[in-house]
Amino acid sequence: MANGIYKPFWLDGESLVIIDQTKLPFSYETLKLVTPDQAIAAVKNMNVRGAGVIGNVGAFGVYLAALSTDKNSAGNLDKIKSIAQQIRIARPTAVNLTWAVDRVIRILENSYNSGRDLIETAKQEAIKICDEDVENSAKIGKFGCDRLQEISNAKSGKTVNILTHCNAGWLAIVDSGSALAPIYEAQARGMDIHVWVDETRPRNQGAFLTAWELQQAGIKHTIIADNTGGLLMQYGMVDMCIVGADRVTRRGDVINKIGTYLKALAARDNNVPFYVALPSSTFDFELIDGIKEVEIETRNPDEVLYMQGLNDQGTVTKIRIAPESSQAINYGFDITPNHLVTGLITENGICAANQTAIADLKPKTA
Ligand code: MRU
Numbered sequence: 539m540a541n542g543i544y545k546p547f548w549l550d551g552e553s554l555v556i557i558d559q560t561k562l563p564f565s566y567e568t569l570k571l572v573t574p575d576q577a578i579a580a581v582k583n584m585n586v587r588g589a590g591v592i593g594n595v596g597a598f599g600v601y602l603a604a605l606s607t608d609k610n611s612a613g614n615l616d617k618i619k620s621i622a623q624q625i626r627i628a629r630p631t632a633v634n635l636t637w638a639v640d641r642v643i644r645i646l647e648n649s650y651n652s653g654r655d656l657i658e659t660a661k662q663e664a665i666k667i668c669d670e671d672v673e674n675s676a677k678i679g680k681f682g683c684d685r686l687q688e689i690s691n692a693k694s695g696k697t698v699n700i701l702t703h704c705n706a707g708w709l710a711i712v713d714s715g716s717a718l719a720p721i722y723e724a725q726a727r728g729m730d731i732h733v734w735v736d737e738t739r740p741r742n743q744g745a746f747l748t749a750w751e752l753q754q755a756g757i758k759h760t761i762i763a764d765n766t767g768g769l770l771m772q773y774g775m776v777d778m779c780i781v782g783a784d785r786v787t788r789r790g791d792v793i794n795k796i797g798t799y800l801k802a803l804a805a806r807d808n809n810v811p812f813y814v815a816l817p818s819s820t821f822d823f824e825l826i827d828g829i830k831e832v833e834i835e836t837r838n839p840d841e842v843l844y845m846q847g848l849n850d851q852g853t854v855t856k857i858r859i860a861p862e863s864s865q866a867i868n869y870g871f872d873i874t875p876n877h878l879v880t881g882l883i884t885e886n887g888i889c890a891a892n893q894t895a896i897a898d899l900k901p902k903t904a
Contacts, residue, residue, distance in 0.1 A: 546591050546709050547598070549665075552605055554598045558585045559709055563750035564847075564854050571595075574603040574621045581628040581635070584741070588710020589784045589820055590671050593634030597664035599625040600642040604657040615650045618660075619643060630833045631793060631871045632784035633822045638667050672713040674817040674885035682720025682780065682815055682883040683727065689777045690729050697758075698724070699777050701734040701767055704795035705747035706782025706815065716782040716815035718751065720883065725757055733759040734770060738795060740841040740868060767801050771808035779805050780883070783816040790876035790891025791828030796869050802878040814874075814891070815883040821896065828873035835870035842866035 547556040554571045560583065561567045569585055571577045577599035580586050586595050603621035607614040626639040642663045649659040690698050706717035714722045724731045733752055738744035745761050752759040762770070770776050779801055785793040792798065792814045805812040825831040843866050849855040860866065879891035889895040 545712050556586050574599050578628045589632035589634040590711030593638035596625050596635045597638040597642050597667050601660040604660045631835045675714045675719045677885035678815050679719030679723035683723035686724045697730045697732050699732050701776045701779045703736040703781045704738045705743040707751040717780040735761045768804035771810050779812045785822050787825040787828050788823045789826050789893040792874040793832050796872050799872040799874045802874040811880040837868045839866035839868050842868050
């Protein structure tokens with residue numbers, strides 16, 4: 539996990555270096571995380587973001603916690619567990635964060651009983667989670683791309699137009715993302731593809747991050763205002779939607795970036811297939827009803843009231859876009875009910891978004 543080219547973070551000695559995603563696409567900067575508090579702040583402030591990657595940083599945060607408790611002994615489990623509690627609540631909606639932190643803690647509890655070094659054990663488990671994400675995202679890419687191939691064949695090789703929302707590329711899940719993994723695979727297979735990139739207000743992860751990734755990879759794409767997708771679907775200009783997910787309940791309700799639900803509604807009304815790509819770690823088998831049971835993050839209203847971009851002098855500037863006295867509310871995610879989802883693309887294959895099909899998902903050869 540050490541190259542730092544297709545990964546949004548990497549280990550450097552006893553610290554974790556992250557690409558600061560709040561600075562993209564205008565500048566490429568990194569941040570060094572040495573303490574667990576720095577890891578928590580990086581997740582809260584969205585220097586790192588995306589369900590998979592906040593899980594990875596959470597897991598490495600436990601490693602940093604182990605280092606911080608006592609470098610010269612084998613670590614102190616109780617202190618590590620109390621710091622881990624803070625890490626796992628840094629953001630509430632993506633289940634990958636709690637999943638990854640809890641997984642490292644479980645291993646540490648077993649190691650503690652068998653007298654193993656907690657620091658090294660935490661580090662190795664965090665690396666293992668990361669390596670599994672790399673493998674899973676490659677498989678998601680292959681399974682999802684098979685669907686794109688069917689569309690391409692039906693169109694006699696003409697351009698396949700895919701609409702995506704937010705950022706679900708390698709900045710969000712190592713190594714090639716979830717929703718963007720089939721797109722990267724399609725490019726590798728030489729398919730003619732074009733991506734409609736929802737800008738994804740208020741934080742613009744589509745315009746800032748997805749467009750940056752696609753432009754770096756040389757994939758044809760067009761940024762659209764968030765409300766444009768419905769019209770494009772009515773005009774027959776979208777062949778397939780693929781989005782990522784932050785949490786998927788056991789009956790297949792999908793919690794993803796705010797605005798996903800409206801795209802799913804438009805897709806259903808226009809017979810456009812609507813797929814959700816996710817590694818199995820994004821399933822939350824404890825929950826059934828996405829609307830009633832999932833905590834939706836609300837963030838600072840200033841993210842709605844202000845926008846950031848390059849001014850004419852080439853300087854990154856923040857400007858207010860609403861009257862001084864107006865208030866805003868900033869829900870980060872929404873819920874797409876399972877009946878609007880055509881299929882879930884996972885590392886174990888594609889399944890329908892219902893409880894039986896999800897429970898029956900077993901590893902298949904990609
Ligand atoms: O608030 P963010 O930028 O962390 O939200 C990210 C998303 O909603 C992604 O679509 C999601 O994490 C799926 S990709 C892992």
